Amino acid sequence: MPVAVIDCENFYVSCERVFQPRLRGRPVVVLSNNDGCVISRSEEAKRAGVRMGVPLFEARPLIEEHGVEVFSSNYELYGDLSGRVMEGLEGAVGAIERYSIDEAFFGLDAPTDESLRAAGLEIRERLGKWTGLPVTVGVAPTKTLAKLAVAAARQSEKRPGVVSLCRPRHAEEALRRLPVEKVWGVGPAYARALRAAGVQTALDLSRADERWVRGRLGVVAARIVLELRGVSCLPLEACPPPRRSVTSSRSFGRPVTSLAELREAVAFHVSKAAERLRRARRMARVLLVFLETNRFAADPQHAPAVSAALPVPTDLTPELVGHAQRLVERAFLDGVEYKKAGVMLLDLVPARPAQSGLFDGRDRERQRRVMEAVDRLNRLMGRDTVRPARVGFTQAWRTNCGRRSPRYTTNWRELLTVAA
DNA sequence: TCTGGGGTCCTAGGACCC
DNA sequence: TCTGGGGTCCTAGGACCC
Numbered sequence: 001m002p003v004a005v006i007d008c009e010n011f012y013v014s015c016e017r018v019f020q021p022r023l024r025g026r027p028v029v030v031l032s033n034n035d036g037c038v039i040s041r042s043e044e045a046k047r048a049g050v051r052m053g054v055p056l057f058e059a060r061p062l063i064e065e066h067g068v069e070v071f072s073s074n075y076e077l078y079g080d081l082s083g084r085v086m087e088g089l090e091g092a093v094g095a096i097e098r099y100s101i102d103e104a105f106f107g108l109d110a111p112t113d114e115s116l117r118a119a120g121l122e123i124r125e126r127l128g129k130w131t132g133l134p135v136t137v138g139v140a141p142t143k144t145l146a147k148l149a150v151a152a153a154r155q156s157e158k159r160p161g162v163v164s165l166c167r168p169r170h171a172e173e174a175l176r177r178l179p180v181e182k183v184w185g186v187g188p189a190y191a192r193a194l195r196a197a198g199v200q201t202a203l204d205l206s207r208a209d210e211r212w213v214r215g216r217l218g219v220v221a222a223r224i225v226l227e228l229r230g231v232s233c234l235p236l237e238a239c240p241p242p243r244r245s246v247t248s249s250r251s252f253g254r255p256v257t258s259l260a261e262l263r264e265a266v267a268f269h270v271s272k273a274a275e276r277l278r279r280a281r282r283m284a285r286v287l288l289v290f291l292e293t294n295r296f297a298a299d300p301q302h303a304p305a306v307s308a309a310l311p312v313p314t315d316l317t318p319e320l321v322g323h324a325q326r327l328v329e330r331a332f333l334d335g336v337e338y339k340k341a342g343v344m345l346l347d348l349v350p351a352r353p354a355q356s357g358l359f360d361g362r363d364r365e366r367q368r369r370v371m372e373a374v375d376r377l378n379r380l381m382g383r384d385t386v387r388p389a390r391v392g393f394t395q396a397w398r399t400n401c402g403r404r405s406p407r408y409t410t411n412w413r414e415l416l417t418v419a420a
Numbered sequence: 421t422c423t424g425g426g427g428t429c430c431t432a433g434g435a436c437c438c
Numbered sequence: 439t440c441t442g443g444g445g446t447c448c449t450a451g452g453a454c455c456c
Contacts, residue, residue, distance in 0.1 A: 011456095032424035039424070039456095055423040073424085100427095100456045187454050218430065220454075247426055296423055342425090400422095430453080437445080 002116060002139050002166050003236065004108035005146040006089060006123065009134040009154075011102035012040035015081050016071055018132040019408045019416055027068040031056060034251045035072055035400045072401035076410045081131060088130045092123055095238040105146070105236055108139055113166050120162035140165040143234045144227035147184040148174055148202060168230075175203035175228065185224045190217055202228060242350070243280045248273040249342020253400045255294070256338045259329070262291065266328045267321050267390035269343045274317040277345050278375060283313035284345035287320060289327040292340040302338075304331040313349050316367050317374075320345075321390055382411055 008014060012030040017023045027044035031037065038045075038054050048066040050059050056070075063070060082101045089096055089104055096106040110116040120137035127135050138149030145165050152174040153163040165171040181191035183202050193216060199205050205213075206228035214222035223233040248269035256262060266289055277284060288307035293299060306327045314320060324343060374386045406414035 034422095034424065036423055053424090057422040060422095103456075185454065189453060218453085220430065241428095243427090245427075249425065251424070294423090340424095425456100427455080428453100429455105431451090433449090435446100435448085437447105438443105 001107045001109045002141060002164075003105060003143050003146045003232075004093075004120065004123075004137060004139045005099075005103060005105050005143070005150060006085075006127070006135045006137050007147075007150045008085060008102035009136055010040055010042055011082075011133070012071075012073060012078055013042045013045075014133050015074075015078050016405055017042075018081065019077075019405065023069060027066050028071070029059075029063070029068055030071045030073050031403070032073060033401070034253065035402065036251065039073070070403055072404040074404050074407060076407045077405065080409045081133065084131050085127055085133060085135070088127050089123065092126055097237050098240070105143060107236060113164055116164050116166060117162050120164070124161050134161075137162040138165070139163070140171065141230040142227040142232045143236075144184050144224055145171060145230065148178060148228075151178055151182055171230070172203065175206055176201055178202040180205050183224060183228070185220065190221055193217060243282055243348060244346075245348065246273045246276050246280070246282075246284075246345040247342060248276075249290070249340060251340045252338070256341075257336065259332050259334075261392075262328055262332060262338060262341055263325055264390065264392035265341045266324050266343060267388055267392075269341065270320045270324045271317050271388050271391060273343055273345050274315055274320050274371075275375060275378070277315045277348070278351070278371060280348075281351045282348040283315045283351045284320070285310055285313045285347040285349060286345070287323050287327065288344040288346060289324050289331055290342055290344070291328070291331050291338050293336060294339040299337070302333055302336050304333075306331045307344075307346070314364075315351055316364070316371060317388060318367070321388055325390075 013028045016028060016030065025044070026042070027048050028042040029038045029045050029050055030040040032039045035056055037056065038050055038052065038059055041050055041052065045068050048062055048068060050062050050068065062068065078101060085102070086096065086098055086104060089106070093106045093108065096104045098104050108116060108119055110119050116139050120139055124135055124137050127133065136150045136153050138146040138153065139162070140146040140149050149163040149165045152165070153160050155177065163174075165174055178201060180186055180194050180199055180201055181188070183205060186194070186205070194205065197216075199208055205225060208225055210222050210225045213225050226233050250265075250269070252265070256265070286307055286309055288305055290303065290305040292303045293301050295301065308323055308327055310323065377386050378384065408414060408416045
């Protein structure tokens with residue numbers, strides 16, 4: 001059965017446009033956390049020459065010249081709209097594989113190539129009507145070719161919205177037109193090696209000697225070669241594999257030198273990470289705390305990462321915060337300007353309902369109920385309604401996000417006003 | 421002055437064992 | 439001249455994705 005993929009166009013920018021129609025037809029960009037880099041661009045912003053991933057301060061001249069509208073990222077809004085897209089798609093096609101915030105794979109079957117494309121078009125129109133977001137649909141014999149179909153659709157002057165590469169003739173034409181570094185799974189390092197060996201296009205790669213590719217770049221790259229030939233190596237995964245790690249980290253709005261502030265920041269990240277751990281119904285056996293200096297500065301770098309095996313697998317925020325405080329002390333060096341802090345929860349195991357340690361001297365069941373109540377309150381009343389005191393109240397180390405749009409769909413105070 | 425965050429998988433090399 | 443061979447496990451680092 002052919003594989004299909006939907007991919008939302010310029011997802012974050014499109015989300016902003018759903019609630020601010022005046023942004024349509026205008027150059028718009030959305031920034032990364034801390035208003036650092038450009039991570040989503042409208043077509044108009046791309047045409048103006050704003051590159052993906054460029055730091056805001058470097059993009060300033062172009063932004064001013066073309067009157068580009070700039071937004072801080074609003075992940076609550078994007079996450080909510082993503083959920084609506086995914087649910088809409090599931091309603092239309094059944095089981096899907098959620099691949100990222102704006103992409104999903106699914107099986108799509110129809111007797112002819114024409115009817116496949118018609119089915120793709122119907123999905124595109126349905127999602128457009130339900131969510132206001134434009135999506136591109138790619139259909140092909142393998143995931144890698146389906147992604148390539150999306151790239152072909154985006155590259156084409158006609159902007160078809162749906163492309164099928166189920167016919168070998170169509171696949172070959174698309175492969176010929178696509179530079180090798182645009183193939184899904186080919187990053188800068190592979191591209192350099194391939195180009196140096198004379199592999200310039202996706203078609204060249206599909207015709208490369210698979211054993212040579214495996215020897216030179218490894219099995220992952222060899223799989224890409226096969227996938228480009230229409231041999232499926234990456235199956236659809238309808239149920240996501242259990243989570244293996246949870247990270248929470250953030251750059252600071254300004255350099256931080258005090259242990260007290262680092263403790264607060266780390267407690268904040270532990271609290272965020274533990275919440276996600278509980279939502280995934282997992283417990284951690286290892287906790288890791290890391291600090292980083294500004295890697296773009298010429299100053300000496302210090303990027304410690306210290307970890308501890310936890311005595312009992314846990315998802316309890318207070319317990320994790322306690323361990324994290326000891327780790328941050330071990331990592332901290334006096335007199336260093338830190339730019340980033342974070343935590344990782346590793347070596348995750350399933351959270352079984354009554355995981356009470358007999359000898360660890362804590363009433364875990366009671367604490368677990370407290371956590372459930374906290375999570376519920378934060379879900380209902382907005383995040384951070386209840387949080388550990390250790391995260392502090394001023395949070396001077398927090399990030400900049402001066403241009404965030406309202407959280408139209410997830411915060412009562414920020415609902416869309418239809419007529420003022 | 422200003423440079424994101426969160427994931428996964430694979431590989432190479434070392435330690436250790438028989 | 440010639441220096442075992444083959445497992446497993448772990449880890450750090452690299453590669454990729456969005």
